[in-house]
Amino acid sequence: MMLKLLMSMLVVSMICSSGVLGIQSLEEDWNATFEDVGGRSIAGAIDGGYIIAGEIDSAINDNSDIYLLKVDSNGNKEWDKTFGTNYDDYSCLVQTTKDFGYLIAGRVWGFLTPNDAWLIKTNSTGEMEWNKMYNDFHPSWIGEYASETNDGGFIIVGDTLPTSNYGDIVLTKTDSHGNKEWRQIFSISGDGGANSIKVTNDGGYVILAQTDMGGPFDDVLLIKTDEYGTVTWTKTFGGLVVDDRGSSVQQTTDGGYVFVGYTGNRDSCYDVYLVKTSANGDLDWYRTFGGSDYDWGYSVQECDDGGYIVLGQTKSYGAGEGDVYLIKTDSNGIMEWDRTIGGSLQDEGHQILKTSDSGYIIMGYTESYGADSGALWLIKLKYV
Secondary structure, rough: OOOOHHHHHOEEEEEEOOEEEEEEEEEEEEEEEEEOOEEEEEOOOOOEEEEEEEEEEEOOOOOEEEEEHHHHHHOEEEEEEEOOOOOOEEEEEEEEEEOOOEEEEEEEEOOOOOOOEEEEOOOOOOEEEEEEEEEOEOOOOOOEOEEEEEOEEEEEEEEOOOOOOOOOEEEEEOOOOOOOOEEEOOOOOOOOOEEEEOOOOOEEEEEEEOOOOOOOOOOEEEEOOOOOOOOEEEEOOOOOOOEEEEEEEEEEOOEEEEEEEEEEEEOOOOEEEEEEEEEOOOEEEEEEEEOOOOEEEEEEOOOOOOOOEEEEEEEEOOOOOOOEEEEEEOOOOOOOEEEEEEOEEEEEEEEEEEEOOOOOEOOOOOOOOOOOEEEEEEEEEEEO
């Protein structure tokens, strides 16, 4: 289903290739909704389209199945696939692999059953090649807990089961078929868990996690390892009397890291939390954005101009119960502009990607423009 939104024009300054300062506007190119489907993750496909992983109600029982959707560059559906067990199945991440197939990282959950991590590898048309379940740790409910590695294998991160040292972080490396090669366990103070892992330029890994350090409030934990999972350094970020959570981490062009999440008091309000570090994890700067209600940051991308674009959800601003929240900053995290997108009901932005035309695609959720039960929402933005 395609529809046109009444959306404010986003005006930003850009240096054109000729070196002349020009004004370009970031406008909606297209948007699409897919009813009765939830979206968790989006990636670019090799043909210029997009692949989305989410959930759909099972056709054979009352549980949820993992849903894989392929759309073309204009948001038109090309094909879809479902993957399910006899339990509730949820996706966390989809990634295009080096062989032009797809990796789906999800989890299997059932009452009185293990909470297993589940990796599914498909070919370019979504046909399953193999799948593996891992029952020795908890993956994040919502997080980028897996990634393809430089050797064609996969790295997955989570936290230990309640029956062991609950809160320790588990890092597992597999081969290209999902078979375990090695595992590392990082002991941390208090309860914690990992939300995001990325392969770094040196072939190692950066892990975005959180820990309460044995106290009542959460801090963000950033862990850098080498390619074998040996810790290079760890850093913590956060205030003394607030909760600080990280949602997604990216390596930046200067070799440092940027992560986004939220900070505040769980009983009153949160603000979007944006942090930039050096290559050694030392704090370069941090910024917060938001109003008097709850605002969350879920996804961040470095822009061509060295700044950052942040996607999340806001209850402080906008037209409805919740709106997509889009923030553009300069290279020092100073806001250049922000916008909300949404209608009178609940609307959310979950992930943003840069596209091949230097624009962006947003994946989220809408009740304002989809079915009563909500819909997967894609919004394509371009500079004109």
